[in-house]
Amino acid sequence: MATDRADGQNAPARYTESIERTLVTIEMMPVPGGIVQMESPDGVRTVRVAPLWISRTEIPWDVYDVFVFGLDRGVAGADAIARPSKPYVLPGEQFGHQGHPAIGMTFVAAESFAAWLSARTGRRYRLPTEAEWEQACRAGLEARPASTAPAAWTRATSEERTRPVGTSAPDGLGLFDMLGNVAEWVVTDAGDPVAKGGAFTDATEAVHCGARRRQTPAWNASDPQLPKSRWWLPDAPFVGFRLVRES
Amino acid sequence: MQNPGKVNSLSRREFLRTSAAGGVGLAALGGAPARAWAAGSDTIRVGLIGCGGRGSGAASDTATGSEGVQITAMGDLFPERVASSRRALAEQLGDRFRVDEDRMFTGFDAYKRVVESDVDLVILATPPGFRPAHLRAAIDAGHHVFTEKPIAVDPVGVRNVLETASIAEAAGLAVVAGTQRRHDPRYIETMHRIHDGAIGEIVGGQVAWNQGGLWHVERAAGMSDMEWQIRNWLYFTWLSGDHIVEQHIHNLDIANWALGGPPARANGVGGRQARVDPSFGHVFDHFAVELEYPNGARILSMCRQQDGTARFVGEHFMGTKGTSDGQTWIRGAMEWRHRADGEPVNPYVQEHTDLVASIRAGRPLNELRQVATSTLTAILAREAAYTGQVITWDEILHSDLDLSPGELHFGAVPMPPVATPGITQLSRTPFAHSRDVTTGR
Numbered sequence: 001m002a003t004d005r006a007d008g009q010n011a012p013a014r015y016t017e018s019i020e021r022t023l024v025t026i027e028m029m030p031v032p033g034g035i036v037q038m039e040s041p042d043g044v045r046t047v048r049v050a051p052l053w054i055s056r057t058e059i060p061w062d063v064y065d066v067f068v069f070g071l072d073r074g075v076a077g078a079d080a081i082a083r084p085s086k087p088y089v090l091p092g093e094q095f096g097h098q099g100h101p102a103i104g105m106t107f108v109a110a111e112s113f114a115a116w117l118s119a120r121t122g123r124r125y126r127l128p129t130e131a132e133w134e135q136a137c138r139a140g141l142e143a144r145p146a147s148t149a150p151a152a153w154t155r156a157t158s159e160e161r162t163r164p165v166g167t168s169a170p171d172g173l174g175l176f177d178m179l180g181n182v183a184e185w186v187v188t189d190a191g192d193p194v195a196k197g198g199a200f201t202d203a204t205e206a207v208h209c210g211a212r213r214r215q216t217p218a219w220n221a222s223d224p225q226l227p228k229s230r231w232w233l234p235d236a237p238f239v240g241f242r243l244v245r246e247s
Numbered sequence: 248m249q250n251p252g253k254v255n256s257l258s259r260r261e262f263l264r265t266s267a268a269g270g271v272g273l274a275a276l277g278g279a280p281a282r283a284w285a286a287g288s289d290t291i292r293v294g295l296i297g298c299g300g301r302g303s304g305a306a307s308d309t310a311t312g313s314e315g316v317q318i319t320a321m322g323d324l325f326p327e328r329v330a331s332s333r334r335a336l337a338e339q340l341g342d343r344f345r346v347d348e349d350r351m352f353t354g355f356d357a358y359k360r361v362v363e364s365d366v367d368l369v370i371l372a373t374p375p376g377f378r379p380a381h382l383r384a385a386i387d388a389g390h391h392v393f394t395e396k397p398i399a400v401d402p403v404g405v406r407n408v409l410e411t412a413s414i415a416e417a418a419g420l421a422v423v424a425g426t427q428r429r430h431d432p433r434y435i436e437t438m439h440r441i442h443d444g445a446i447g448e449i450v451g452g453q454v455a456w457n458q459g460g461l462w463h464v465e466r467a468a469g470m471s472d473m474e475w476q477i478r479n480w481l482y483f484t485w486l487s488g489d490h491i492v493e494q495h496i497h498n499l500d501i502a503n504w505a506l507g508g509p510p511a512r513a514n515g516v517g518g519r520q521a522r523v524d525p526s527f528g529h530v531f532d533h534f535a536v537e538l539e540y541p542n543g544a545r546i547l548s549m550c551r552q553q554d555g556t557a558r559f560v561g562e563h564f565m566g567t568k569g570t571s572d573g574q575t576w577i578r579g580a581m582e583w584r585h586r587a588d589g590e591p592v593n594p595y596v597q598e599h600t601d602l603v604a605s606i607r608a609g610r611p612l613n614e615l616r617q618v619a620t621s622t623l624t625a626i627l628a629r630e631a632a633y634t635g636q637v638i639t640w641d642e643i644l645h646s647d648l649d650l651s652p653g654e655l656h657f658g659a660v661p662m663p664p665v666a667t668p669g670i671t672q673l674s675r676t677p678f679a680h681s682r683d684v685t686t687g688r
Contacts, residue, residue, distance in 0.1 A: 069459070069554050086461055086554075093558040224427075224595045225300030226307045226335050 012053060012247040014174075019120055021072050024063045026117075027056035028245060029174050031136045038131055039210055047131040047189075054128065054136050055242040057101075057165035057176045058184060059113070064102035067113050072120065081116040084109050084231035092162060092237030099164035101182045101240040107193035107215070109231045110185045110241040117243070128244045130212070133186045133196050137178045137209035140171030152180030154207045158200035162237070180207045182240035199238035291603060294320035294350075294366035296358045296381055297395075298332035302372030304595070305393060305425070306336055309370060310343040312599035317343050320350040320364040322357030324373075324477060329353055355655045362388045368606070371395060372425075374480035375488055376650070379404040379411070382615070386415045386422075391606050393599065395425040397496050397622040398615070400488035402646040405623045412615040421611030423602035424618035426500045430601055431594035433574045433585045434501070441505055441573070445581045446566030449506055449540075453547045454498035454562045456490075459554040460522060460532075472660040482528025484663070485650040485677070489530045491517075491632075492625040495550035499628065500621035501562045501573050502538065502546045509624045510538035510546070512639045517632030519665055521553040529665045536628040548628055635668030642673070652678045 017026040033051040037044050066072050068084050084105070091104035105113075107127075114125045128136070147169030150157040158180070166176045178184075180202070183195035194214055198207030219236040220228050233239065291313075295306045298321055310316045318336060323329045329351050336344045352360035358377070362369060362384045368391040371381045375397045385392050392415075399405045415422055428434045441449070464478045480486035487493040503509055515536025522532040533551035540546065562573040569579020577583040605612040627643040652660050663677040 065555070071555075086459055088461070089458070089560055090558060093560070097557070218591070221591075221593045222595060224304045224308070226303035226332075226339060227300070228304075 012051065014056075015053075017117075017121060017123070019063075019066060019072060019117070022066050024066055026059070026063060026243070028053040029056045030247070031132075031173060031244075032139060034135050034139060036131045036135045036138065038134065049129075049132050049135040051247050052132060053245045053247060054132075054173075054175065055244075056174060058182055058240045058242050059102050060099055060165050061097045061102045062099065064105070064113065067116050081119055082112060083116070084112070085229060087232050089234055090232075091234050095161040095237070096164070099166075100162045101165055101177070103162060103182055103237050103240050104233045105185075105239070105241070106229070106231055106233055107185050113241075114243055123245060125243045125245050127241060128184075128186045130186045130188045130194065130196065132244055133178075133184065134209050136173065136175065137197065140173040140175050140178055141209070143172035145170065145172070152198075152204075152207050153177065153200045154180045154198065154202055154204045155200065156204050160200070162200055179209070183211070183213060183238055185239065185241040195239050201238045289315065291316045291368055291606065292319040292366045293317065294322070294361040294364060294369045294390075295332070295372070296322050296361050296369055296385075297372035297374075298323035298328040299372065301395060301425075302370060303332040303335055305370050305372055305395065305599070306332075307339050308596045309368070309393065309599040309603070310336075310340050312596045313603040316368075316603060317345055319345055320352070320361045320366055321346050322352035322361040324353065324355060324357065326353045358384060362390065366390060368393065368602075374477065374486040375493060376400050376404075376480070376486040379407040382408055382422075383411045383414075386411050386418070386420055389418065389420065391421040391602070391611065392615075393423050393425070393602055394615070394618070396500075396618055397488055397492050397625060398424070398618050399622055400485060400492060400626070401648045401650045402623065402626060402643055403649040403651075405619050405626065406644075408615065408619045408622075412613070412619060415615055416613055419611055420613070421602055421606050422613045422615040423598055423605075424614045425598070426497060426614070426618055426621065427594040427598050428497060428501060428574070429504070429614070429617075430592075430598040431574070432592050433587075434504075436585055437571060437574050437577065438504055440577055440581070440583060441564065441566075441571055442507070445569060445577050445583070446564065446571050446579055447568030448542065449544045449564050449566045451545050451547075452502065452505070452562065452564040453549065454495075454502050455548070455559050456495040456498050456550045457557065457559045458552060459556065459558070460552050463527065466526065471657040472662075473655070473657045476528070476660055476662075479526075479528060482526075482530050484528075484530060485652050487530070488622075488626065489629050490552050491531070491534045491536075491548075491550050491629045492622065494552075495534070495548065495628075496621055496625040498550075498560070498562055499538075499548060499624045500618070502548070503621050503624055505562075505564050505573060506540045506542070506544060506546070508541070509620050509640055510627065511541045512539050512637055513537065513627045513631040514539075514637045515548070515628060515631040516635075516668070517629075518668075521556075525662070529662055531632065531666070534628065534632045536631055538624070538628065630673050633666035633668065633671050634673050635671075636673070638673060647674055647676075649676045650678075 012030050014029050031052050031054050036047045038047050117125045149169040151169050153163045170176055179197050183199045186196050194212045196212050198211040219233045222234050223229055293309055295302055306318050350364055358381045369385045371394040378398045398408045466475045476483045513536050517531045517534035519531050532553050536548045538546045564571050571577045575585045631638050
């Protein structure tokens with residue numbers, strides 16, 4: 001784990017997580033704590049979010065493959081966490097693989113990835129809560145540096161495919177693709193999975209910090225097995241995730 | 248046992264038998280088989296043979312794809328497969344699932360018991376090596392069939408199925424195969440345009456199924472050769488036909504659809520580089536085969552199952568006037584792109600909807616000859632790579648290649664060697680048994 005200086009009073013320092021026996025890394029960026037106004041059917045709720053780290057990009061295939069295909073096998077304890085089944089047909093496999101966000105995993109699979117990474121690194125990673133995710137998204141919109149890259153990969157900019165992570169404009173926290181590219185699995189207050197922030201398949205106006213979608217039967221309609229896979233959503237190439245760690 | 252419809256359905260079963268026999272006579276006279284469904288509201292009773300994930304999924308798709316369809320019998324070699332499938336289907340289907348204890352069968356003869364039970368339609372979803380015997384039993388009993396692909400693993404099996412197809416055609420029975428792209432509006436509309444000349448005459452193309460590895464079951468202590476091989480059926484040619492037959496048949500079927508028939512000859516390469524452990528049986532992990540069609544068109548077929556390699560599943564055709572991916576777009580003299588209207592069609596459900604509708608309308612769909620042709624195309628491609636020889640359609644159609652293992656029981660089954668191009672012969676019987684021993688026919 002490499003760290004550099006702390007760059008905010010509220011925030012811990014950024015660092016780079018690595019996984020033993022592999023060459024992949026995950027950059028973790030500090031997010032300041034704050035108050036989030038969450039819209040809900042019962043009106044606006046105020047939620048306090050503590051400072052935390054969030055991964056700088058959506059988790060790319062390069063990292064997710066280590067988990068799926070057991071590329072870290074041979075490490076003691078590497079098999080303590082259940083791993084996904086080998087995928088039959090991956091959603092969006094024509095988009096590209098290396099550097100592209102991992103997509104089409106179920107919420108359970110994304111949670112399992114976090115548990116596996118925690119076991120492998122000894123640091124506790126998990127999916128963001130919806131409030132944490134929105135705090136990071138909204139804080140990132142402030143002081144956004146000028147860039148010639150698109151602010152978000154949406155239907156208007158993406159040419160109907162995912163784009164490699166880190167190729168849009170970074171936000172004020174240095175995060176990429178909080179908006180667009182792929183919608184990201186988070187946990188609501190009620191413990192439900194929803195996917196946040198809009199995706200490359202969405203119109204520009206549908207890509208914002210409050211954007212959320214729930215899984216529907218269409219997301220795995222073409223899985224011909226019963227029970228359907230608990231790991232893969234072959235018809236949801238617009239869903240991925242990133243991780244947080246409490247500071 | 249609660250089965251209030253039993254008396255009625257028994258009489259309907261007798262009707263079906265009589266009606267099927269009548270269909271033979273009418274067909275012989277040159278008329279259309281008169282097999283209109285007794286009444287549009289009649290329940291169609293379905294027996295599931297092969298209760299793995301795909302068989303259970305097919306049963307669910309059958310029961311939800313049309314009104315008035317009920318799963319009433321099920322069979323599998325392994326008791327725990329029947330039990331888990333029953334749980335999943337009962338939860339999924341509610342009262343469309345009515346399988347009583349005495350309609351749940353296990354063992355190598357489970358398929359016979361399902362076929363003998365009071366069903367109108369059977370779903371065949373066991374490993375493909377068993378399919379010729381199961382198809383014949385179902386059709387002989389006068390049942391309509393949904394069969395997973397492929398329908399055989401060797402030419403002897405394909406010829407058996409072609410005979411079964413003739414019996415089914417004469418009896419007016421419906422057979423739909425799990426080549427679900429044939430029921431996908433995107434493919435149907437694109438192929439319609441290709442056949443109308445949108446890209447001119449097809450001169451070449453590529454079809455591919457490139458992906459990573461698949462599931463694999465560890466050999467438990469005390470597991471017989473037979474059980475271990477069947478639980479890992481993907482990795483044994485007598486059971487799966489190898490991945491070019493079991494999986495890539497989907498894309499080869501699209502090539503045959505586009506070209507209007509099977510290739511005239513095949514020449515290809517293949518081998519086993521990444522998946523070399525004996526726990527993965529003796530199949531290859533990659534093939535690349537050139538298929539030459541009667542009009543001279545050359546289609547490159549490529550497939551692999553190797554972890555960590557580039558994925559692609561799809562097709563591409565080049566004609567004298569344009570190109571197409573066979574499923575969404577046409578470029579060249581015609582510029583066209585498929586646009587879906589309304590709810591997307593799920594071809595895995597649509598194939599069952601089409602099957603049931605054809606039965607009820609008295610115009611039974613019969614895809615058995617078509618899927619047998621595509622199965623033999625895949626076997627031709629496999630054998631070109633296994634042997635390293637150019638093989639013609641006539642040679643493969645009449646080949647005595649018989650991969651069946653002999654008597655089916657939980658005991659010793661030797662593993663044939665991995666094929667070696669230049670040494671492996673097309674004419675081979677790796678277990679030195681005739682198929683009659685395997686099927687008991």
